[in-house]
Amino acid sequence: xxxxxxxxxxxxxxxxxxxxxxxxxxxxxxxxxxxxxxxxxxxxxxxxxxxxxxxxxxxxxxxxxxxxxxxxxxxxxxxxxxxxxxxxxxxxxxxxxxxxxxxxxxxxxxxxxxxxxxxxxxxxxxxxxxxxxxxxxxxxxxxxxxxxxxxxxxxxxxxxxxxxxxxxxxxxxxxxxxxxxxxxxxxxxxxxxxxxxxxxxxxxxxxxxxxxxxxxxxxxxxxxxxxxxxxxxxxxxxxxxxxxxxxxxxxxxxxxxxxxxxxxxxxxxxxxxxxxxxxxxxxxxxxxxxxxxxxxxxxxxxxxxxxxxxxxxxxxxxxxxxxxxxxxxxxxxxxxxxxxxxxxxxxxxxxxxxxxxxxxxxxxxxxxxxxxxxxxxxxxxxxxxxxxxxxxxxxxxxxxxxxxxxxxxxxxx
Amino acid sequence: xxxxxxxxxxxxxxxxxxxxxxxxxxxxxxxxxxxxxxxxxxxxxxxxxxxxxxxxxxxxxxxxxxxxxxxxxxxxxxxxxxxxxxxxxxxxxxxxxxxxxxxxxxxxxxxxxxxxxxxxxxxxxxxxxxxxxxxxxxxxxxxxxxxxxxxxxxxxxxxxxxxxxxxxxxxxxxxxxxxxxxxxxxxxxxxxxxxxxxxxxxxxxxxxxxxxxxxxxxxxxxxxxxxxxxxxxxxxxxxxxxxxxxxxxxxxxxxxxxxxxxxxxxxxxxxxxxxxxxxxxxxxxxxxxxxxxxxxxxxxxxxxxxxxxxxxxxxxxxxxxxxxxxxxxxxxxxxxxxxxxxxxxxxxxxxxxxxxxxxxxxxxxxxxxxxxxxxxxxxxxxxxxxxxxxxxxxxxxxxxxxxxxxxxxxxxxxxxxxxxxxxxxxxxxxxxxxxxxxxxxx
Numbered sequence: 001x002x003x004x005x006x007x008x009x010x011x012x013x014x015x016x017x018x019x020x021x022x023x024x025x026x027x028x029x030x031x032x033x034x035x036x037x038x039x040x041x042x043x044x045x046x047x048x049x050x051x052x053x054x055x056x057x058x059x060x061x062x063x064x065x066x067x068x069x070x071x072x073x074x075x076x077x078x079x080x081x082x083x084x085x086x087x088x089x090x091x092x093x094x095x096x097x098x099x100x101x102x103x104x105x106x107x108x109x110x111x112x113x114x115x116x117x118x119x120x121x122x123x124x125x126x127x128x129x130x131x132x133x134x135x136x137x138x139x140x141x142x143x144x145x146x147x148x149x150x151x152x153x154x155x156x157x158x159x160x161x162x163x164x165x166x167x168x169x170x171x172x173x174x175x176x177x178x179x180x181x182x183x184x185x186x187x188x189x190x191x192x193x194x195x196x197x198x199x200x201x202x203x204x205x206x207x208x209x210x211x212x213x214x215x216x217x218x219x220x221x222x223x224x225x226x227x228x229x230x231x232x233x234x235x236x237x238x239x240x241x242x243x244x245x246x247x248x249x250x251x252x253x254x255x256x257x258x259x260x261x262x263x264x265x266x267x268x269x270x271x272x273x274x275x276x277x278x279x280x281x282x283x284x285x286x287x288x289x290x291x292x293x294x295x296x297x298x299x300x301x302x303x304x305x306x307x308x309x310x311x312x313x314x315x316x317x318x319x320x321x322x323x324x325x326x327x328x329x330x331x332x333x334x335x336x337x338x339x340x341x342x343x344x345x346x347x348x349x350x351x352x353x354x355x356x357x358x359x360x361x362x363x364x365x366x367x368x369x370x371x372x373x374x375x376x377x378x379x380x381x382x383x384x385x386x387x388x389x390x391x392x393x394x395x396x397x398x399x400x401x402x403x404x405x406x407x408x409x410x411x412x413x
Numbered sequence: 414x415x416x417x418x419x420x421x422x423x424x425x426x427x428x429x430x431x432x433x434x435x436x437x438x439x440x441x442x443x444x445x446x447x448x449x450x451x452x453x454x455x456x457x458x459x460x461x462x463x464x465x466x467x468x469x470x471x472x473x474x475x476x477x478x479x480x481x482x483x484x485x486x487x488x489x490x491x492x493x494x495x496x497x498x499x500x501x502x503x504x505x506x507x508x509x510x511x512x513x514x515x516x517x518x519x520x521x522x523x524x525x526x527x528x529x530x531x532x533x534x535x536x537x538x539x540x541x542x543x544x545x546x547x548x549x550x551x552x553x554x555x556x557x558x559x560x561x562x563x564x565x566x567x568x569x570x571x572x573x574x575x576x577x578x579x580x581x582x583x584x585x586x587x588x589x590x591x592x593x594x595x596x597x598x599x600x601x602x603x604x605x606x607x608x609x610x611x612x613x614x615x616x617x618x619x620x621x622x623x624x625x626x627x628x629x630x631x632x633x634x635x636x637x638x639x640x641x642x643x644x645x646x647x648x649x650x651x652x653x654x655x656x657x658x659x660x661x662x663x664x665x666x667x668x669x670x671x672x673x674x675x676x677x678x679x680x681x682x683x684x685x686x687x688x689x690x691x692x693x694x695x696x697x698x699x700x701x702x703x704x705x706x707x708x709x710x711x712x713x714x715x716x717x718x719x720x721x722x723x724x725x726x727x728x729x730x731x732x733x734x735x736x737x738x739x740x741x742x743x744x745x746x747x748x749x750x751x752x753x754x755x756x757x758x759x760x761x762x763x764x765x766x767x768x769x770x771x772x773x774x775x776x777x778x779x780x781x782x783x784x785x786x787x788x789x790x791x792x793x794x795x796x797x798x799x800x801x802x803x804x805x806x807x808x809x810x811x812x813x814x815x816x817x818x819x820x821x822x823x824x825x826x827x828x829x830x831x832x833x834x835x836x837x838x839x840x841x842x843x844x845x846x847x848x849x850x851x852x853x854x855x
Contacts, residue, residue: 028465028466028468029465029466030466030468031466043466046466050462051492053440054440054441054442054443054458055440055491055492055494056440056442064490065490065491067489067490068488068489068490068491069488069489069490069491070486070488070489070491070492071486071487071488071489072484072485072486072487073484073485073486073487074482074483074484074485075482075483075484075485076480076481076482076483077479077480077481077482077483078476078477078479078480078481079467079477079480079481079482079507079508080463080466080467080482082467082468095491096491
């Protein structure tokens with residue numbers, strides 16, 4: 001499948017469908033990682049994608065698919081101990097649904113599998129709102145977030161409507177692209193993970209990052225601001241203070257706001273709130289400068305491993321002449337500030353007359369907080385503090401979505 | 414089959430590239446008539462895939478002979494069409510059997526394809542104890558359902574068996590053990606062992622013999638009878654052919670307690686008696702005979718050392734003319750017996766992917782690829798009929814001590830404690846066996 005997804009037409013459920021011929025250099029995947037949980041994640045994604053390759057693609061999803069799961073328990077004895085724990089469990093939620101979502105988001109299952117299994121996912125500096133752990137696939141295309149079991153429950157609640165929304169907007173949305181949901185059990189400890197498409201680029205570095213929310217909780221956010229090591233996440237307060245504007249031009253702005261409107265309305269109908277707009281800014285000139293510095297020392301920051309067993313350098317140095325047609329690396333040569341919009345789907349270039357030459361990455365994140373759950377918790381807290389009958393003055397999802405939308409439209413020009 | 418790009422480094426590097434396999438990604442549904450077969454297909458598929466992520470060690474370690482991999486699947490509302498929702502699959506000593514496959518010249522991916530492209534087929538063959546048989550869809554491998562005692566015995570002999578295979582470079586008439594599994598479906602455990610098919614995957618066998626060379630005092634009929642006490646009659650001292658034939662004529666097989674009724678189906682298994690009475694002969698030339706008997710001698714010596722006995726020589730005969738006739742008939746009926754386009758009959762479709770299973774050139778009648786049909790021996794030039802013989806040793810898992818114990822227990826019940834056991838011992842069995850086979854080859 002080429003990186004352009006032209007239509008989402010269903011594929012007939014023929015029994016011996018021949019999939020596209022994949023020329024795979026059979027590199028031994030060892031699932032080697034610094035931690036057993038990462039090895040299990042790699043093993044699990046490898047396994048589940050392989051399993052799915054033996055299940056015919058249905059014409060359409062059925063209600064049962066939204067309740068389904070696949071579970072596997074491994075118990076090895078004196079075998080394969082080098083990289084994997086001897087005992088572990090791996091559960092995938094709603095495999096057919098997420099396969100369908102991956103298809104609608106134009107992600108080929110083999111590529112998805114390769115991204116997550118060729119090399120171990122990397123720890124990400126960014127921390128989630130409540131200290132959730134983030135990982136990124138080694139090629140930076142996907143983000144793996146550790147979530148709670150409540151998040152899993154919430155995902156199940158919204159999954160049908162979310163899927164329907166994705167069908168209707170043809171995958172064209174700023175909402176998180178949910179690609180897989182898993183539960184890993186290692187040493188008796190259960191960890192839940194959700195895989196989404198990376199908002200930022202897999203290639204272009206992000207120099208400044210903002211997590212923008214509005215609402216009465218923004219003050220709380222300032223209190224909770226966590227400084228990550230290299231890349232601090234600024235909040236809306238910082239954004240306003242700096243007088244930042246994202247100069248993307250009228251067309252881009254219009255297009256962006258259309259999507260945003262649809263998305264926040266959808267979230268409001270689901271009574272979801274407290275989501276953020278994640279904004280990343282790539283400074284083209286600065287990146288060029290950085291690259292020249294690095295070239296001087298003969299190293300490259302970004303490299304892709306395309307299965308030839310060694311690093312393949314994209315961007316500056318081009319691809320080796322005989323590298324197999326890895327769809328991940330097609331059209332290898334990109335100039336400064338350039339990107340492949342089918343891979344970096346959230347990227348927007350600054351318009352030509354902008355002050356600075358930049359590339360922006362913007363999308364909505366953290367959409368799993370449900371109003372009722374919040375209210376219940378807040379109410380309980382208030383009752384403890386002020387006694388029963390105290391009023392809750394919380395913003396509701398409708399209000400939240402309106403405020404959110406207005407704030408975002410103001411920061412774009 | 415070899416792709417030149419295989420990097421033959423034995424050093425355990427992290428990113429070792431295996432030979433590039435161009436595989437058209439056909440969806441494998443593991444569809445079968447029996448959930449057990451689906452689980453078998455799934456399990457073999459899984460096990461070979463798992464092994465592809467484990468580095469091939471330079472040599473096997475003692476732990477490898479005690480190892481196993483176990484997997485338990487529990488699906489809910491997913492993949493229900495062809496697989497049961499709950500099942501378990503256990504593979505014994507995965508690294509050992511991978512090594513054995515390699516030594517027997519079997520590529521893991523080919524092995525995988527044979528067992529998973531299409532469901533294994535029920536085989537009419539019945540084992541000694543009524544064991545169930547299947548063959549892979551391409552007839553290269555036989556899957557036998559065995560008991561947990563057999564699995565234990567396999568574990569006991571595995572190290573020495575492996576060593577023997579190393580020493581003879583895979584050149585043996587013993588069963589080629591290629592994989593051993595335990596499947597659990599609906600709470601029932603089934604043990605299975607995969608071996609290379611003694612017979613050809615292409616050439617049909619029209620007559621089959623199971624020969625042990627044992628002699629007992631009484632004639633046994635084909636019907637089941639309680640096993641008579643077995644005494645070794647004094648062997649005729651002179652080499653008088655007539656006398657020997659006489660002895661053999663009155664000799665009967667030693668039937669196991671659960672000996673099956675003569676198979677009324679397509680290919681009955683004949684025994685020693687029938688072989689003699691039919692006047693059956695194996696016409697192979699001196700060189701083949703010499704090579705064969707050398708292998709056999711080494712093999713039975715090995716078995717005697719391990720105190721194994723009650724094995725048989727399985728003999729299959731392919732009649733070339735008869736097969737040609739049958740093929741003409743079946744072509745007329747436009748029903749092809751062979752499912753795989755392996756170059757035998759009609760040829761391969763022009764754009765079929767280069768399946769390494771397919772030989773590159775079509776084979777003429779009576780011809781075979783000795784790297785696949787490893788047990789095949791052509792008849793000698795002066796044979797009355799053009800035939801191909803398939804001969805190998807089977808059923809090697811019966812240990813003398815286990816037998817003795819059982820027999821002793823039975824005798825004690827019948828005759829009281831202290832009764833003597835007069836059973837042939839493995840050494841004697843091997844000699845008798847070898848001598849009998851030598852005789853039939855002359």
